[in-house]
Amino acid sequence: xxxxxxxxxxxxxxxxxxxxxxxxxxKQPEQYFADQEHPLSFGVCAGKIDQKTGLSQSTVSNxxxxxxxxxxxxxxxxxxxxxFSRNExxxxxxxxxxxxxx
Amino acid sequence: xxxxxxxxxxxxxxxxxxxxxxxxxxKQPEQYFADQEHPLSFGVCAGKIDQKTGLSQSTVSNxxxxxxxxxxxxxxxxxxxxxFSRNExxxxxxxxxxxxxx
DNA sequence: TCGATTAATCGCGATATAAAGATATATGCC
DNA sequence: GGCATATATCTTTATATCGCGATTAATCGA
Numbered sequence: 001x002x003x004x005x006x007x008x009x010x011x012x013x014x015x016x017x018x019x020x021x022x023x024x025x026x027k028q029p030e031q032y033f034a035d036q037e038h039p040l041s042f043g044v045c046a047g048k049i050d051q052k053t054g055l056s057q058s059t060v061s062n063x064x065x066x067x068x069x070x071x072x073x074x075x076x077x078x079x080x081x082x083x084f085s086r087n088e089x090x091x092x093x094x095x096x097x098x099x100x101x102x
Numbered sequence: 103x104x105x106x107x108x109x110x111x112x113x114x115x116x117x118x119x120x121x122x123x124x125x126x127x128x129k130q131p132e133q134y135f136a137d138q139e140h141p142l143s144f145g146v147c148a149g150k151i152d153q154k155t156g157l158s159q160s161t162v163s164n165x166x167x168x169x170x171x172x173x174x175x176x177x178x179x180x181x182x183x184x185x186f187s188r189n190e191x192x193x194x195x196x197x198x199x200x201x202x203x204x
Numbered sequence: 205t206c207g208a209t210t211a212a213t214c215g216c217g218a219t220a221t222a223a224a225g226a227t228a229t230a231t232g233c234c
Numbered sequence: 235g236g237c238a239t240a241t242a243t244c245t246t247t248a249t250a251t252c253g254c255g256a257t258t259a260a261t262c263g264a
Contacts, residue, residue: 008119014204015117016252017110023204046211059253061212080210080261091204098200102116102125102193118222148241161223163242182231182240206264213258220251227244234237 002097006071010094013070018053019063023072025052026086043076043083104199108173112196115172120155121165125174127154128188145178145185 002010013019025032029040033048050060064084067073071090076083104112115121127134131142135150152162166186169175173192178185 004119008117011113011122012117012251015110015114017106020113020203047209050211055252056254057211058213058255062252065212077211077260082211095197095201095204099197101122102197114221149239152241157222158224159241160225160243164222167242179230179241184241207262208264209262210260211258212260214256216254216256218252218254220249222249223247225245227242229242230240232237232239234235 002093007094007097007101010070010072013066013072016063016066018055018060019067021053022049022063022067023086023091025049026073026084029085038078038081038083042078042081043074043085046082046084049084104195109196109199109203112172112174113200115168115174118165118168120157120162121169123155124151124165124169125188125193127151128175128186131187140180140183140185144180144183145176145187148184148186151186 014023026044029036029044032052033040033044036045036048038045046061046064047057049064050057053060053063055063064073064075068075068084072087072094073084074087076085116125128146131138131146134154135142135146138147138150140147148163148166149159151166152159155162155165157165166175166177170177170186174189174196175186176189178187
């Protein structure tokens, strides 16, 4: 069971439309990031997410860090790239917890 | 189905621990507000919620307004008092929507 | 080693949110 | 009417969040 503080971080992480968009895009990488040169099995490259949002690199990097601190996504560094993917288990646990809490 | 904007308001409404506390207290008024003079069937009186949070009257009034705009609670004015209660249907719809979205 | 690429971090200005006190409004009681 | 109570609204101050450009750090290729 996650702590109240962790739950707080998770809800705050979702309280921004761009971060919810990112989570949504990562649900179907092959649909939203079909043009990625690297295998999508690594996850989605940070730069591709930057492009898709239209926001600056630093802004998106921060959004990704917030999602990662909340536990919703993980990153895997390969060479000079950083690939992000969803943590389905954590997302499900969050939904279950929210259902009990609310 | 609620709009994206409504979903945004709902998540933001939850992104504050005091507002989640209030929703929680309203789940079992008889447990948390047993000392209320008025029937709990009206809902819980704003002033009682003020007391329980320990925050100022104006601050709590604002929190209640945010929860109400999000649709999570309703108010019923009786005399000089305003009674708040949960909208279980909306809360369930929110959870369902979040489950689809995430 | 040098230059290019990727992405995290830092610093700043702008905007949003939170909290409180003061005020306004409405109701109830005498 | 006059005063008390309950609560929303307004104003101000403080803090948090957002977004950007610049910098830094790491990796890669020539």
